[in-house]
Amino acid sequence: MIEAYIYDAVRTPRGKGKKDGSLHQATPVWLLRTLLQAMQQRNDLDTRLVDDVVLGCVTPVGEQGADIARTAVLDAGWAETVAGVTLSRFCASGLEAVNLATAKIMSGMEDMVVAGGVESMSRWAMGSDGGAWAMDPRVNNDLAFIPQGVSADLIATLEGFSRQDLDAFAAESHRRAAQAQAEGRFNKSVIAVKDIAGLLMLGQDETVRPGTSVDSLAKLNPSFEMMGTMGFDATALDKYTTIEKVNHVHHAGNSSGIVDGAALVLLGSKEAGIKAGLKPRAKVRMCAVIGSEPTIMLTGPTPACQKALNKLGMTPGDIDLWEINEAFATVPMKTARDLGVSLDRVNVNGGAIALGHPLGATGAIILGTALDELERTGKATALASLCIGAGMGIATIIERV
Numbered sequence: 001m002i003e004a005y006i007y008d009a010v011r012t013p014r015g016k017g018k019k020d021g022s023l024h025q026a027t028p029v030w031l032l033r034t035l036l037q038a039m040q041q042r043n044d045l046d047t048r049l050v051d052d053v054v055l056g057c058v059t060p061v062g063e064q065g066a067d068i069a070r071t072a073v074l075d076a077g078w079a080e081t082v083a084g085v086t087l088s089r090f091c092a093s094g095l096e097a098v099n100l101a102t103a104k105i106m107s108g109m110e111d112m113v114v115a116g117g118v119e120s121m122s123r124w125a126m127g128s129d130g131g132a133w134a135m136d137p138r139v140n141n142d143l144a145f146i147p148q149g150v151s152a153d154l155i156a157t158l159e160g161f162s163r164q165d166l167d168a169f170a171a172e173s174h175r176r177a178a179q180a181q182a183e184g185r186f187n188k189s190v191i192a193v194k195d196i197a198g199l200l201m202l203g204q205d206e207t208v209r210p211g212t213s214v215d216s217l218a219k220l221n222p223s224f225e226m227m228g229t230m231g232f233d234a235t236a237l238d239k240y241t242t243i244e245k246v247n248h249v250h251h252a253g254n255s256s257g258i259v260d261g262a263a264l265v266l267l268g269s270k271e272a273g274i275k276a277g278l279k280p281r282a283k284v285r286m287c288a289v290i291g292s293e294p295t296i297m298l299t300g301p302t303p304a305c306q307k308a309l310n311k312l313g314m315t316p317g318d319i320d321l322w323e324i325n326e327a328f329a330t331v332p333m334k335t336a337r338d339l340g341v342s343l344d345r346v347n348v349n350g351g352a353i354a355l356g357h358p359l360g361a362t363g364a365i366i367l368g369t370a371l372d373e374l375e376r377t378g379k380a381t382a383l384a385s386l387c388i389g390a391g392m393g394i395a396t397i398i399e400r401v
Contacts, residue, residue, distance in 0.1 A: 004105040005280035006398065007273055008043055008266040009368030010035050010191050013202045014356040017121035017258035022202040024122040024260065026193055028057075028064045029072050031262040032118050036076035038191040039114070039264055047078040049276050051110035054101050055086050056093025056117030058359035059124045068118065088360070089289070090389035091327060093117050094263060095363025095396055099287035101267050102396075112268035112276065117360035120260045126359065133390055144239055144295040146232040148389065149224030149255065151297040152328035153248045154236045159334050163249040166329040167217040169343075170254035170353045173326060177350025178210035185349055185376060189368050207257045207356050222248040223255065239295050254329040259356030263364035282371050285381075285397040286312050292391040298331050300393020301385040302338040308383070308395040316341050319397070320379035323366040325386040326351035335385065349373060362386065367396060374400040 012031050015023030023031070032055070040047055055069040070084030089096040094117030101113035132139045139145075146154075156166065180186060181204060192203040225248035228236075233246045266278075273280055288308035292300035301324055309315060316339040324332035324346055336346050349369060352362060363386055370382035385395040 002106050002108050002269050004102040004267055004284045005270060005273055005401070006265060006267055006282040006284065006371060007278045007280055008039060009189050009371055010039055011189050011263035011361070011365050011368055012193050012261050013190055014205045014207065014259040014261040014358060015202050016206050017260055017356070019122060021122045021260060022206055023193060025195070026201055026260070028118045028120040029068060029075055031120070031193065032068065032072035033076045034193050035191055035262055035264045036072060036078060039266060040078065043266070043278060045276060047082055049272065050082045050112045050114055052104065053082060053084040053114045054097040055084070056088065056097045056360040056363065057086050058088055058090055058093055058119060059126065059129045060086055060088060061129050062124055064118065064120065064124055089392070089394070091325070091357070091359050092363050092386045092388045092392065092394040093360040094365065095367060095384060095386060095394050096289070098265050098267070098364055098367060099396055102284045102287055105267060105269050111272040114264055114266055116262065116264035116364040118262035119358040119360040121258045121358060122260050144235050146235050146295055147224065147227050148297060148327070149250055150228050150232045150236060150246065151295070152250045152330050153224055153228070153246050154240060154296055155298060155334055156249050156330040157243050157247045158240065159330065161249070161330055161333060164214060166249055166254040167214045169329040169333055170217055171212050171214050173347065173350045173353040174209050174212035176348060177208045177354035180349035181205065181208055185372065188372050205355050207259060208354050217253040220251040220253045223251045224248055236295060250328050250330070254353060256327050256352035256357035257355070259358050261356065261358035261361050261365065263361045263368060265364050265368060280401050281375065282398045282400050285399050288395045290393050292393055294391035297389065297391045298327065298387040299334070300391060301331065301335040301387050301395070302393070304393030304395040305335070305339060305383060305385050308397050312397065319381050319383045320345070321348065321370055321373055321382040322346045323370045323382065323384040325357065325362055325366060326353045327357060327387050329353060331387050363394070367398065371398060
């Protein structure tokens with residue numbers, strides 16, 4: 001089988017996903033144009049060698065709709081022969097794009113593919129695309145749907161994670177992100193976003209709060225308690241009968257931040273890299289996706305990681321660095337506990353609690369972060385994983401070369 005290599009990884013800074021965020025005035029296609037042009041320039045890339053651009057976008061409506069991948073390819077001035085496709089696997093869309101690109105290359109069907117994702121959450125609110133899962137009363141009832149925040153609180157209750165446990169994890173995410181930012185650990189991949197006049201819009205991630213502490217987070221009210229009282233707690237308790245109530249312990253400070261952002265990863269076969277004059281940075285060893293129970297929803301990372309590891313005959317101890325998306329603090333905490341992984345190896349440069357979670361792009365972002373950190377530290381292997389809406393999990397294992 002043909003091996004798939006990573007040749008480059010770039011991303012925008014993540015901007016606060018509100019109207020006063022620094023990237024609010026940047027359209028999603030502008031974010032992608034910025035990255036595509038930067039990728040071409042920094043690699044002196046003949047774009048005619050790229051077969052396809054595969055992009056994740058969780059809310060593909062309005063400016064993000066109508067196959068934004070192909071639009072961005074043309075808007076960036078890439079060769080007309082480069083195709084483009086947009087996909088959604090909810091929060092894992094950016095990593096699913098990488099995995100699909102990997103499969104295309106390993107099959108021999110395509111030689112070089114750009115993968116990644118985009119989400120402009122300040123311009124297109126989460127849920128704008130609707131969907132039967134949440135909006136069709138029959139489907140909603142039959143599938144025992146509850147919002148993700150209530151799912152996160154349910155997991156915390158079942159796992160015995162206290163509010164203080166979650167807040168301590170969140171404070172550490174900010175501390176690690178602030179240190180990584182101060183030391184320039186993100187500089188290799190972050191491409192500053194400028195406006196059409198060339199003026200800087202944003203040069204670094206916008207939502208990191210260095211002074212965050214357990215005491216400061218303790219002042220925040222739970223975000224999902226009201227949703228629970230609307231009937232979603234009852235739905236959860238009907239399925240999970242070992243608890244008497246759901247403890248609502250997640251809030252804005254220990255959940256992922258709403259942000260704007262985009263990311264791209266350049267992948268190809270060994271021969272394609274030689275033809276393009278590129279040096280490989282890592283090899284994609286294995287990809288995996290799995291379905292999990294849809295009410296609790298956020299427990300998919302554990303079996304997805306196990307599936308990927310098992311296919312390679314590896315154990316969690318064989319992985320040097322872990323990137324487990326911080327959709328909610330309880331997700332990486334539970335996944336690490338399940339797999340017997342020390343949190344010292346998880347999200348060592350902070351995660352989405354501090355840095356934000358631009359839904360369609362996050363998977364590609366965290367894979368690039370893992371690659372940069374492998375190179376910085378001289379370590380060998382990393383695994384990226386995300387929980388996914390409707391009960392799924394995804395995992396990708398890479399090895400530095």
